[in-house]
Amino acid sequence: MRDNNIKVLIAGIPNCGKSTIVSELSGVTIRIANYPGTTVSINRVEYNINGIKVSIIDLPGTYSLRANMVDESVAAREILRGDYDGIIVVGSALDPEQTLYLLIQVLELGKPVILVLNMMDLASRRGFQYDIEGLSKALGIPVLPTVAAKGAGLSKLKNMIIKIYELGQGNTHIINYGKLEKYIETLSNTLGISRGLAIEVISDNPVAKEIIGSLLNNDYVRQLIESARREIEDVSSYVAAMRWNVVRSLINRFVIKSGKPSFSKYDELFMNPKYGPIISILLLLFVVAETIFLALEPLVDLLSTALNSLPINDVVGYYVTNELIRSLIIDGVWNGISTLIDFIPYVFGVALLIAFIEDSGLIVRISFPIERWLRRVGIPSRGLIYLIAGSGCNVPAITATKAMPNIRDRVLTALMIPYIPCTARFVIISLIAAAVLPHLMGLVVVLPYAVALIGVIIISSFSKVHLKFIGGKAPYSYTLPPLVLPLHKAFIKKVWHYTYEFISRAGALIVIFIIVMWFLSISGPSGVIGPKALDNPVLLRQTWLSIIGNALSPLLSQIGIPWQFSAALVYGYIFKEVVLSTLALMYGVEEGGLIHAVKSFISLPSAIALIVFTTFYSPCIATLITEKQVVGLRLTVINTILQFLVALGLAYMAYHMALIASRLFV
Incomplete structure (x- = not known):
């Protein structure tokens, strides 16, 4: 006590x-x-x-x-x-x-x-x-x-x-296990453990055996358990049957059911084998995706505009005269803080949407009709909701997976989400297509998601071998929860809790990583170059970040991708939004003139390969940090390496297929 x-x-x-x-x-x-x-x-x-x-x-x-x-x-x-x-x-x-x-x-x-x-x-x-x-x-x-x-x-x-x-102990002997009772009592007294733990040990519950540990090595204890199992061949089934008998007895005595149907007219639509899958897919694609794109993106843009309108440059410039410290505050610290703030509407909005689907009872109704299809391609039954949310932004989608009740599906879904092209990656892809494929813009919509599906299937296949320790597949549709409107104080508190958890656990790391990347952008083997490297393509090539980018060049140059793209894509590890501005700096043009520059330096097969590679060559720092919070550091590192290798392999395949096709049809 x-x-x-x-x-x-x-x-x-x-x-x-x-x-x-x-x-x-x-x-x-x-x-x-x-x-x-x-x-x-x-x-x-x-x-x-x-x-x-x-x-x-x-x-x-x-x-x-x-x-x-x-x-x-x-x-x-x-x-x-x-x-x-x-x-x-x-x-x-x-x-x-x-x-x-x-x-x-x-x-x-x-x-x-x-x-x-x-x-x-x-x-x-x-x-x-x-x-x-x-x-x-x-x-x-x-x-x-x-x-x-x-x-x-x-x-x-x-x-x-x-x-x-x-409070007392309650009715610990609510069940009489008959001929098993003598073994339960003896084991409980011998080991000094509770009646319940003794029952679980005799029933061969692995968790109970782990807790008892070395006490099971006692010869008398082993003989006692073996005697119980000889007398009752399947102790586990015997115990479960006795418990269910008592459960039914309690319900018959103290619970009255009027027999009202639990199915509503909405359930008849969702569970219909013909229409249910169609309704589920339409809800996922239009409700989830459109909410993210139509509601959250304008809000993020509005917030970004408001942050950009703040006179941070003037205020810092007035009080800080040292050029390096001024750049650290503006390009490092403030850039990290403002980027974190930009993510908050996405995190809160996606958490709100997914929590609503979960708490309203829609989750089982949406996932159950298409579960069989999803499992065939390796997607967890509830995972599709989070993957679609990831098309807006990977960060909140991964954060929201913590609501998934099964750890295997939670980890697997969190590993899959970075393979889904987010809005920022889609902007880069759109620019490439506008420059080289203006008459085939429909390919921009289809190709990234087709490639993403291949990536999802690959990571699912990989998980079958390497994620066995997480547990087996588990369907969620044990019971059909009621349909409710969960707009109450506890619901909002839960959504804010997810948002606050992201800010508190990932926020500081995001800001720190951006500062580190800033330092790599203004320094190189010769030492600190200074903030002028951020605006000078010649100096930028001498920085650590550009050197790392050039290390990718031998891999990508084989499929006709210029070094400028290799270097700019490295900046995508910070955030994909900075790839285009870095590329404009590399080519020495304004961001609006990038289409002409890209068109001049890249061929059609190379453009297709670049679209495939950009689709999921790497998530940004914020995604990596959030992923690490959900799946752990080891799996995050493995997944990031695997993602890069898959992106590279598929880019090479796309390049050579496009090259062969162009030769056949020209």
Whole structure:
């Protein structure tokens, strides 16, 4: 018991509104960290009430303590380990079966438990009636009905948490396992572990065995477990069957269902095998893509115009006379800060859109009809939404993947997104096409995305070999969540939380990297050249960044791409938006005269190869930093190298195919 410091876990099944409850409880501080050895994000909510410090650990959603995926393994490990004062089990009042199945496993661990039955309003409309008092007495724990979206019941939950150490253990023997009971009791007493952990060990739960560790090496313990498994051939199935029997019994006693249909007229459209896939694709392409392009881009442009109108040059020039320091502040620090600010509308807008699709219940309805098609090409069922969002900007799309409940699909989708050409890359591609392919501009629309699809399929195939440790494929359509309009305070708080996380975790690194790239742009082997290198093509060729760019030249010159493009593309590692201005500087022309310059120095086959290469030769620094936050440094490095090699290989293929075609038709 910890009188002044309470640690509580919050666990629950997916789609039960747990994140909304956590968001409402996080009135003071919310801290995010990756679980050790994984990229699974764990939220830690902290607050004080009457001098009592409460720490709430938000675990990934899980249906059972027998984990099939890394996310579930993290939840199971923390629950079975028992290093907490109590646990809140959040369930959906629309899905009492799965809720009670998870609860029973937690009850058997002998810790204070609170059951939160969320979405009671929706359950009532669907014809569910609960005997809350009767269920609470049978379980021996508090049962709290809530409507988290409206805040109903959450103040009572907050008060319960600070008194959680006063709660009893609940009905830990709610299930009589018959002939297995003697083995459970003996193992529990021998090892000094909870009844629930003993059951999981006998059931051969790998997470439980990991927690027990060396204690399993005891000869008596091994013989005891072997005896149980000889008497009951399949202990795991036996235990699961006993638990489901009790779940059904509890539901028959304390839950009344009126039998109202759960399917709405909208569900009949979405789930229709003929029309469902078409509706899903139209929603994804037009709602997601058009929202990003039509709503977010003008907002970003407006913000960029406002930032450019600020008299930063005049103010800094007035107070700072040293040319190098002035350039550091303007071209380095301010450029980094303003670029970060430019990303915020994209991050917030994409997070808002995707969170709406997730929380409204649309996510399952959109992804389920086309899941089979997506899996065939290696795209996770929910991944297409994020890939389409990435066509506007890769950064917010990768950030938003943290909402995906399965770690394998989350990592795989985050690795795929950089292969999708963002708006900035599309601008470069459009200029190349306008210069060399003015009569084939339709190719600009088709070719980059066709190439991107090839890249997505390649990274998916690569993942089958190298991402096995993340877990197997997992369909999401376990249950059909209700359709709701999630425009409430907790929803906005959740969206802002994603935005704030990007700013706080990636913002500083983005600014630092831009400053580093600035330094590489004004210095070279001879030392510091100075800010004048940023405006002088002769001096620019002497900088480290240009030297790195020229290192690409031997690779790209073989397919007719001039060194000016090689050097300019290196600047794309900073941000793709600076490629054209750098290219204009290299050719010694204004940015508006680039079309004529490009047309003079590049052939049609080389232009096609350059379009293919530019499509995904590398993400920008902001994308790399965000990707690292989601998938880790190792996978980010591997993916970036692979992306460059695939871009180079496909560019060579495109060049030679275009060369052969031009010879055949000329």
